[in-house]
Amino acid sequence: MSNDLEDASQVNVFSAFALSGLWPGLGKTAAQSLLNAHINSPDDVTVKNLKAIAGISPKRAERLVVSFQESQPLYRVAEELIIAGCEPKAAAIAINFFGSSANTIISEDPWSLLACGALDVAAADRFAQYKIDDITADDSRRGKALVQWALRQGAKAGSTALATTTVGQALERNRFPNVGSAINEAVEEGLVIDFDGFLALEIFAFAEESIAIGLARLEEAASKLCQPEAIESVADGLDPEQVAAIIQMAAHGVSILTGGPGTGKSRTVRAIVELCEQLDLEIALAAPTGRAAKRLEELTGLAAVTLHRLLGAQGTTGTFARGESWPLDVQVLVVDEASMIDVELAAALVSAIPDGAHLLFVGDPAQLPSIGPGQFLKDLIDSDAFPVTELLTLHRQEHGGAIARLATAVRRGEFPAVSNEDKEVVVVATVNSDECAHRVVQLVTDSIPRALSISPSDIQVLTPIHRGRAGTAALNEALKAVLNPGSGEVFGYDIGDRVVATANHLDDGFANGEVGAVTSLEGRNALRVDFGQGPCLVPTKDLIDLKHGWAVTIHRSQGSEWPAVVVVLPSEAGTMLNRPLIYTALTRAQRHLSIVYAGNPGVIANAIASLTERPRSSRLCQLVKETR
DNA sequence: ATCCGTTC
Numbered sequence: 001m002s003n004d005l006e007d008a009s010q011v012n013v014f015s016a017f018a019l020s021g022l023w024p025g026l027g028k029t030a031a032q033s034l035l036n037a038h039i040n041s042p043d044d045v046t047v048k049n050l051k052a053i054a055g056i057s058p059k060r061a062e063r064l065v066v067s068f069q070e071s072q073p074l075y076r077v078a079e080e081l082i083i084a085g086c087e088p089k090a091a092a093i094a095i096n097f098f099g100s101s102a103n104t105i106i107s108e109d110p111w112s113l114l115a116c117g118a119l120d121v122a123a124a125d126r127f128a129q130y131k132i133d134d135i136t137a138d139d140s141r142r143g144k145a146l147v148q149w150a151l152r153q154g155a156k157a158g159s160t161a162l163a164t165t166t167v168g169q170a171l172e173r174n175r176f177p178n179v180g181s182a183i184n185e186a187v188e189e190g191l192v193i194d195f196d197g198f199l200a201l202e203i204f205a206f207a208e209e210s211i212a213i214g215l216a217r218l219e220e221a222a223s224k225l226c227q228p229e230a231i232e233s234v235a236d237g238l239d240p241e242q243v244a245a246i247i248q249m250a251a252h253g254v255s256i257l258t259g260g261p262g263t264g265k266s267r268t269v270r271a272i273v274e275l276c277e278q279l280d281l282e283i284a285l286a287a288p289t290g291r292a293a294k295r296l297e298e299l300t301g302l303a304a305v306t307l308h309r310l311l312g313a314q315g316t317t318g319t320f321a322r323g324e325s326w327p328l329d330v331q332v333l334v335v336d337e338a339s340m341i342d343v344e345l346a347a348a349l350v351s352a353i354p355d356g357a358h359l360l361f362v363g364d365p366a367q368l369p370s371i372g373p374g375q376f377l378k379d380l381i382d383s384d385a386f387p388v389t390e391l392l393t394l395h396r397q398e399h400g401g402a403i404a405r406l407a408t409a410v411r412r413g414e415f416p417a418v419s420n421e422d423k424e425v426v427v428v429a430t431v432n433s434d435e436c437a438h439r440v441v442q443l444v445t446d447s448i449p450r451a452l453s454i455s456p457s458d459i460q461v462l463t464p465i466h467r468g469r470a471g472t473a474a475l476n477e478a479l480k481a482v483l484n485p486g487s488g489e490v491f492g493y494d495i496g497d498r499v500v501a502t503a504n505h506l507d508d509g510f511a512n513g514e515v516g517a518v519t520s521l522e523g524r525n526a527l528r529v530d531f532g533q534g535p536c537l538v539p540t541k542d543l544i545d546l547k548h549g550w551a552v553t554i555h556r557s558q559g560s561e562w563p564a565v566v567v568v569l570p571s572e573a574g575t576m577l578n579r580p581l582i583y584t585a586l587t588r589a590q591r592h593l594s595i596v597y598a599g600n601p602g603v604i605a606n607a608i609a610s611l612t613e614r615p616r617s618s619r620l621c622q623l624v625k626e627t628r
Numbered sequence: 629a630t631c632c633g634t635t636c
Contacts, residue, residue: 288633288634289633289634290633290634306633306634306635307634308633308634308635309634309635313634313635313636314635314636315635315636316634316635316636317635340632340633341633342633345633345634368631368632370632370633371631371632371633371634372632372633372634464630464631465629465630465631466629466630466631467629467630468630471630504633504634504635512633512634513633553630553631553632554631555631555632555633556631556632558632572630573630573631574630575630576630576631581631
């Protein structure tokens, strides 16, 4: 009887593991075939048994047996999780974090699954209950794990450090009674780092400290690259601010160039490239995204790469081939779109730059913050430790300038009344997102083409969200129905459809975020798409990384511009509506901007007034000040 | 699942 029960639970554990996706090389379909063939326990996993299954070749059977054997530490953790009624996927995070001894670690301290971010508080308590007969809410292991969990949550929201009081409140919300002693123990055991009044996870504390030390090293080691006369020879056509930026770059190991769109940041970088060529200096160009790198390359005529490529990223492990022990071979490095750099990437970058090299960060701190934690560019600027040149003169103002005036006001947190004379900026109020969607389609397919003679192919719709009536999915469906109806012959696309890339395929000629139009169908399984530099072949393997692109998210639009832009601000976007988001959206427009929103006019003004719902907290600004 | 980058 008891044997039957054990067998049954073993079958459940094994099948849950097989179906979880944790077994390398085994997908959902193949997992089901295994179970159908009564492969029910680890002992059944033999080459003989597996190759007997239809659809599994002898070679694959061998590979699956080997990968199963190699996954034993993972299996043991997953087994515990499954029996405890938790998601087996958490096992992968635990193994990543603790290595092959994870099972021992979680047995001694079940809440270590909370500390490493594998489980949430409720699931971790459930797991602890299974491991320990009578858990108590004040178990010190629970308290220490909650401290780390709170900091991990903070990092997800962009903070590299949290005020100790904020961490304490998180513990109180989770009914932990002895907040002070939990924090003290976490600090004493080196699980988190304490800086008067703030707490941080070691990775972020280390990243910010090494950035500060590394930047101070570069500033200290640098000498002047050239005399002012050399700069004059490349300064033709530049405004005084742009020349000042080059002088600062040449004089300092670390400098910063900021400014909104159209102020000539790229033009300045082009002059820096020329200067380096004249002086025979080794210069490299890089950016955090593939598209930004591609654009930098087009605008300067010099090869540019992603920071990950430049540093020799090793998969998603977060480690890089380049670093202190194998620095980059550069004398000048220019990094564009620096607002998108998080502290971990910045630390890796700075460590890989040799003494004496000059590092220039180019970016617009008013745009959306980095996905990863920290506020690298903003902290660098606020520290006042390195020269910052802000470009203010608009060189792209052949039209009325209403968009530029609005952008400048929004940058300051203001939402002025828009004069409607030349229709460069139009604001449309609606009652809900249904009406938003309706008005968007009307603007793109009728009003803007008719009133302003701008073709729908030059109009881009931007929205904060994917879902909902005014999200990308619904808007693309509605726009396709009017602009290019069809059955979606290849992978859902027809000739004439607008598409957006959602991943880098630089070898195939396009980058994440690029918007293009389908120019031809290539058989049943491939497309030709013009992303702006002539049609390029999108092979079958890349089709999964395309979506319809008449409407794209504001996040994905970062770095692109269009003749006309329709920005949708539906109420579903909620607290996402803030200054950096709206600023990023409206600065994508070159000649015309329509803003369609739901609710009362105060909605936009409030959103612009609020810098962000939850401000990020970080230590880099202070650290840079102290270290300079 | 409010949004989003990086690689082989």
